[in-house]
Amino acid sequence: QQQVRQSPQSLTVWEGETAILNCSYENSAFDYFPWYQQFPGEGPALLISILSVSDKKEDGRFTIFFNKREKKLSLHIADSQPGDSATYFCAASGTQVVGQLTFGRGTRLQVYA
Template structure:
């Protein structure tokens, strides 16, 4: 019930294309769904997050789509750039608890020039 499943494991996209990464969760008590971006040799950094009371959140080229009934959420990167090449992790937590994040397995994105 604590798992967060992420796909695909790796993704190659041409510059200017749309990158889509999907996640599914099981625990309906989760109330916070962030995406983290990690560059090699660095720690993960928060990219964008959503609460379950909205179905979509957009920040610049990054959009989270959230489907509460299906217990799924996804990250869309519009106009993908080579600088977006990184590993992306989805996560989920119950903020009223410890706030600890349960992470997906990660997606390595490569954006080709």
């Protein structure tokens, strides 16, 4: 059973558009949600994260929207750039067992100039 689901599997946007990546989870005990960006041949890099007490977190062009009731969150990448082309992973953990992240399968984003 996949506890963290991501959609779409792949996404293509034009430079300057907003890319929207979706994530949902099953476990109500999850309350910490980081997003990671991974380029080919590299490890995942922490991009932005949110705790379940918040419904929005913004950092530059990256914004997480969080809906606890529906167990859904989304990552919005504003003004997408070709350099944002990568695979994005939504992850989740409980703050009582921090360090044990459950990852989604990723969304592969392609930004065309």
